[in-house]
Amino acid sequence: xxxxxxxxxxxxxxxxxxxxxxxxxxxxxxxxxxxxxxxxxxxxxxxxxxxxxxxxxxxxxxxxxxxxxxxxxxxxxxxxxxxxxxxxxxxxxxxxxxxxxxxxxxxxxxxxxxxxxxxxxxxxxxxxxxxxxxxxxxxxxxxxxxxxxxxxxxxxxxxxxxxxxxxxxxxxxxxxxxxxxxxxxxxxxxxxxxxxxxxxxxxxxxxxxxxxxxxxxxxxxxxxxxxxxxxxxxxxxxxxxxxxxxxxxxxxxxxxxxxxxxxxxxxxxxxxxxxxxxxxxxxxxxxxxxxxxxxxxxxxxxxxxxxxxxxxxxxxxxxxxxxxxxxxxxxxxxxxxxxxxxxxxxxxxxxxxxxxxxxxxxxxxxxxxxxxxxxxxxxxxxxxxxxxxxxxxxxxxxxxxxxxxxxxxxxxxxxxxxxxxxxxxxxxxxxxxxxxxxxxxxxxxxxxxxxxxxxxxxxxxxxxxxxxxxxxxxxxxxxxxxxxxxxxxxxxxxxxxxxxxxxxxxxxxxxxxxxxxxxxxxxxxxxxxxxxxxxxxxxxxxxxxxxxxxxxxxxxxxxxxxxxxxxxxxxxxxxxxxxxxxxxxxxxxxxxxxxxxxxxxxxxxxxxxxxxxxxxxxxxxxxxxxxxxxxxxxxxxxxxxxxxx
Numbered sequence: 107x108x109x110x111x112x113x114x115x116x117x118x119x120x121x122x123x124x125x126x127x128x129x130x131x132x133x134x135x136x137x138x139x140x141x142x143x144x145x146x147x148x149x150x151x152x153x154x155x156x157x158x159x160x161x162x163x164x165x166x167x168x169x170x171x172x173x174x175x176x177x178x179x180x181x182x183x184x185x186x187x188x189x190x191x192x193x194x195x196x197x198x199x200x201x202x203x204x205x206x207x208x209x210x211x212x213x214x215x216x217x218x219x220x221x222x223x224x225x226x227x228x229x230x231x232x233x234x235x236x237x238x239x240x241x242x243x244x245x246x247x248x249x250x251x252x253x254x255x256x257x258x259x260x261x262x263x264x265x266x267x268x269x270x271x272x273x274x275x276x277x278x279x280x281x282x283x284x285x286x287x288x289x290x291x292x293x294x295x296x297x298x299x300x301x302x303x304x305x306x307x308x309x310x311x312x313x314x315x316x317x318x319x320x321x322x323x324x325x326x327x328x329x330x331x332x333x334x335x336x337x338x339x340x341x342x343x344x345x346x347x348x349x350x351x352x353x354x355x356x357x358x359x360x361x362x363x364x365x366x367x368x369x370x371x372x373x374x375x376x377x378x379x380x381x382x383x384x385x386x387x388x389x390x391x392x393x394x395x396x397x398x399x400x401x402x403x404x405x406x407x408x409x410x411x412x413x414x415x416x417x418x419x420x421x422x423x424x425x426x427x428x429x430x431x432x433x434x435x436x437x438x439x440x441x442x443x444x445x446x447x448x449x450x451x452x453x454x455x456x457x458x459x460x461x462x463x464x465x466x467x468x469x470x471x472x473x474x475x476x477x478x479x480x481x482x483x484x485x486x487x488x489x490x491x492x493x494x495x496x497x498x499x500x501x502x503x504x505x506x507x508x509x510x511x512x513x514x515x516x517x518x519x520x521x522x523x524x525x526x527x528x529x530x531x532x533x534x535x536x537x538x539x540x541x542x543x544x545x546x547x548x549x550x551x552x553x554x555x556x557x558x559x560x561x562x563x564x565x566x567x568x569x570x571x572x573x574x575x576x577x578x579x580x581x582x583x584x585x586x587x588x589x590x591x592x593x594x595x596x597x598x599x600x601x602x603x604x605x606x607x608x609x610x611x612x613x614x615x616x617x618x619x620x621x622x623x624x625x626x627x628x629x630x631x632x633x634x635x636x637x638x639x640x641x642x643x644x645x646x647x648x649x650x651x652x653x654x655x656x657x658x659x660x661x662x663x664x665x666x667x668x669x670x671x672x673x674x675x676x677x678x679x680x681x682x683x684x685x686x687x688x689x690x691x692x693x694x695x696x697x698x699x700x701x702x703x704x705x706x707x708x709x710x711x712x713x714x715x716x717x718x719x720x721x722x723x724x725x726x727x728x729x730x731x732x733x734x735x736x737x738x739x740x741x742x743x744x745x746x747x748x749x750x751x
Contacts, residue, residue: 111162122159129155129294132167143167144298145178145291152178154244154291170330180205182242182293183302183328188212189240189284190231191324195224200286201263201312201321208338209327213310215263220322225304228324232302235282239297243280244290252276256287263312301335302328305342309476316475344586350638351480357643357651357700360481360634369478369485371631376651379680380637381630383649385466387518387747388490388627395511397464397492402444404468408434410443413604415540415573423471437470442598442623445493446605454609459619460496460504466630467491481635488630494622495607501620505556505578505595508624512580512593515626519637520646520749523583526562528553529570539573540600549597550576574600584640592628592636597621644701644723647743647751653680654740655697656718659690659709666713670706670733677737679744698723703751704740 109121112131122131128146132139132155145152149163152174159165168174184203191198191214203212214220247255249272256264264287268276272287279288281296293299303326310323329335354360359377362370373381392399408427411417416424416439427434438444445463454461468488477483494504516524530550531539539546553576557564564578571577580593598621601607608616627633637645647653654674658667664685671683682702684693690707697705706718711730718736720728743751 110159112159113162113164115164115166124160125158127156127158128153128165128167131159131165139167139169142169144169144172144175144293147174152291154242155294156244157291175330177205178291179293179299179330180210180328182296183299183326184210184212185242185279185281185284185286185288185292186232186235186296186299186302187228187304187324187326188214188286189235189281189296190228192284193235193282194227194231195220199261199263200284202267203286209305209325211323211325213312213321213323215312215319215321220307220324222307225307225324229302229304232304236296236299238282239295240282241295242290242292244292245278245280245285246275247278249274249276252278252287256285259285299328300330301332302326303335303339311476314474314476341586341588345588345639348586348639348642349480350482350635353638353643354481359638359651362480367485368475369473369483371481371484371486377634379651380645380649381634384627384630384633388466391511391514392464392492395462395507397462400445400448400463400465402441402448402465402467403438404470405435405437406443408436410447411436411439414440414443414446414601415604416440420573423473425470425472438467439469439471441465441467441469441489441491442493442601442621443605445491446601446607449495449607450605454495454619456497456609456611456617459609460494460500462492462494464490464492481631481638484629484631487632489625490627490630492624494624495602495609495619496622497609497611497617498620501552501597501622502556502559504622505553505597506560508595508622509556509560509562509578509580511624512595512626515593516580516582518747518749521582521584521640525581525583525589526557526564527570527579527581528557528564528566529572529577529579530566530568531571531576532569535569539571540604541575545599546576549599553578553595553597572596574598582636584636585642590636592633593626594624594628596623598623646747646749647703647740648747650701650703651680652682652700652702653744654682654704654706655693655700655702656681656683656706656708657690657693657697658685659707661685661687663708663710663713667708670708670718673733674737677741679737679740694721704736706736 108124110124111119112122113119129140132143143155145168146155147166147168148159184205188200188203195216197216199215201213201215203210253265253268256268268287276287277289279286279290279292305325305327308323310321312319312321327338329338357376358374360374361372363372420439424439425437427436448463449461466488468486470486473483473485496504531546575597577594577596579591581589581591583589602618602621607619609619611617656667656671658664667683667685671681674681686693694705701723703723705721707721708718712718717730717732719730720736722728
C-alpha cells in the first residue's frame with residue numbers, strides 16, 4: 107500500500123499508509139491525545155477523527171483548548187438536542203441547528219408548542235444519550251437516494267435543504283435514531299459532551315423568512331467543564347438584571363410604541379437628557395479634532411443609492427422606494443452620499459484636504475421583525491457618522507486619528523477593555539466586493555500598518571469587510587465581560603470614484619481622493635442600550651438624568667428644601683425635590699430605585715447650618731456637608747465627566 111507523509115505542528119514528519127484515519131494518526135502519537143482530540147485539521151480543513159487521510163498533508167488535532175473546539179463541540183450538542191427531541195416528540199420535524207457564539211440552537215416544526223417543562227425533559231433525555239456514548243456516525247448518500255430516504259422519513263424540511271444545497275453525493279450524520287443532512291465535522295461520540303444547558307424556547311421562521319413556515323427554536327449552550335457552564339449561567343443571570351429593556355421601562359428612559367411601528371425608538375425626557383449629554387460631548391470633541399458639522403436630508407433620490415452601489419450590495423436592508431412626481435426617492439440607509447454631495451458642491455484643492463464632515467444623522471434600515479431587539483437592533487437610528495476626504499498619503503494619519511478618537515470614547519464613558527478586528531474581503535468571493543485586487547491589498551495594508559504602528563493587537567478576519575473596502579472594528583467589553591460591536595473605521599476607494607470626486611493636486615492635475623467612513627458610537631440607540639447595561643442604569647453623575655434628589659424630613663422643612671433645590675438648579679445640577687406626603691424612608695427607597703446618585707436629606711440641623719445630609723446611592727450615608735461644598739464637588743464630577751466617583 108502506498109504511503110503518504112503527514113506533517114505535524116512541530117514540523118516533524120512521519121509516513122502512514124494512504125487511508126489511515128485521523129484517529130489512528132492521533133493514537134500513534136499517544137493515547138492521551140487520542141482521548142482528548144475532538145476533530146482533526148488536515149491541510150487546513152476540519153474533518154472527523156474517523157475520516158481517512160488520502161494525501162500527504164499537515165495535520166493538527168483540535169482539543170478542548172483549541173480555538174475551533176467550542177464551535178464543533180456546540181454543533182455536536184445541537185445534534186444531541188435534536189436526537190433527544192425526536193426521541194421524546196416524534197411529531198417534531200427538525201430544520202437547522204447551528205452553533206452560535208454563546209451556544210447553539212435547533213429549529214423544529216411542530217404543531218404543539220414546546221413548553222419550559224419540555225426543556226427539563228429534554229435535558230434529562232440528552233443526559234441519557236450522553237451516558238449511552240452514541241457515535242456521531244458519518245454516512246454518504248447519492249443525492250437521489252438520500253432524498254428518497256428523507257422523504258420516506260417524512261422530513262420535508264431536510265428534503266428542501268438537500269434539494270438546494272446537497273452535492274451529487276452528500277454526507278449525513280447518524281446520532282442514535284436521529285439522521286441529519288450535515289457537512290460536519292462532529293466530535294466522536296455523545297459521551298464527550300460534559301456540560302450543557304437548555305435555555306429557552308422562542309418562535310422563529312423557516313430560513314428567517316417571516317412569510318415562511320413558523321418554527322420553534324430551542325436555545326442551549328455547552329461547555330467543556332461544569333465550572334465554565336456555571337460561570338456562563340451566572341453571567342446570563344447578571345445580564346438579565348441589566349437588560350436595557352427592563353431598566354429603560356423602570357427608569358422611564360425610552361419606549362417602542364406599537365402604534366408607530368416596530369424598531370422605532372421614542373426617547374422619553376430622562377433618556378433625552380442622557381442623549382443630550384452624550385451628543386454635547388461628541389460635538390465638543392468633533393470641533394476640537396477638526397471636524398465640521400453638516401446636516402443632510404432623511405430622504406433623497408434613489409439614483410444616488412444606485413450610483414453608490416447600495417442598491418446592488420445592500421438592497422435587502424433598504425426600505426422600498428417612494429414615488430414623488432414621477433421620480434423615486436429613498437429613505438437613507440447611510441449618510442455617505444449626502445456628505446459626498448456636499449464635497450462635490452464646489453471644486454477642491456489639495457490644500458483643502460483632509461475634509462472631515464460629521465453628522466448625527468438619522469438613517470432607516472429594514473430589519474426583519476424577528477431580529478429586532480430593544481435599542482440594540484432597530485429600524486430607525488441616529489449614527490454619529492463622519493466621512494473624511496483625504497489624499498492617499500494622508501490616509502494612515504487619518505485612520506490613526508480615528509482610532510485615537512475611538513479610544514477616547516471608551517475612556518470617557520467608563521469602558522476599560524476593548525478588542526480590535528481588521529475585516530478584509532473574502533478572497534474566494536471577490537465578486538461580492540467593489541474594486542480591484544490591487545486596491546484591496548493596498549487598502550488592507552494601510553489599515554494593518556496603522557494598527558501595528560500604534561502597537562494595537564488585532565484579529566484579522568477575512569470575509570467580514572463591507573463591499574466598498576476593508577474596516578477596523580473596535581469592540582468594547584462591558585462590566586460583565588461581554589463584547590459589543592460599536593466603533594467602525596472603514597476605508598473606501600470605491601465611492602469617490604463612483605461619484606467622480608476630484609481635487610486639484612499640487613501638480614495642477616485632477617486626482618481622486620480617498621475616503622474614510624467612521625462611526626464611534628455606532629448609533630445613539632445601540633450605544634445607549636450598551637451604556638444602560640454596562641452601568642445597570644446607575645449612570646455616572648454627569649450622565650444621570652436626575653443628579654440629586656432633595657428630601658425634606660417633614661412638612662416644616664419644605665421651604666428650606668425648595669431653597670436647596672433652587673441653589674442646585676442654579677448651579678446646573680439636575681435636581682428633583684421630593685416633598686410628597688410619604689415617609690422619608692419610602693422617598694429614599696424610591697430615589698434609590700431610580701438610581702439617583704445623591705439623596706440630600708434636609709431637616710432642622712441642615713436648615714440651621716445651611717447644609718445637606720448626603721446619601722450616596724452606592725455607599726449610603728456620608729454625613730452632613732455645607733451646601734456650597736456639595737455643589738462645588740458635584741460640579742467638579744459633572745465638569746470633568748468623571749466615569750467613576
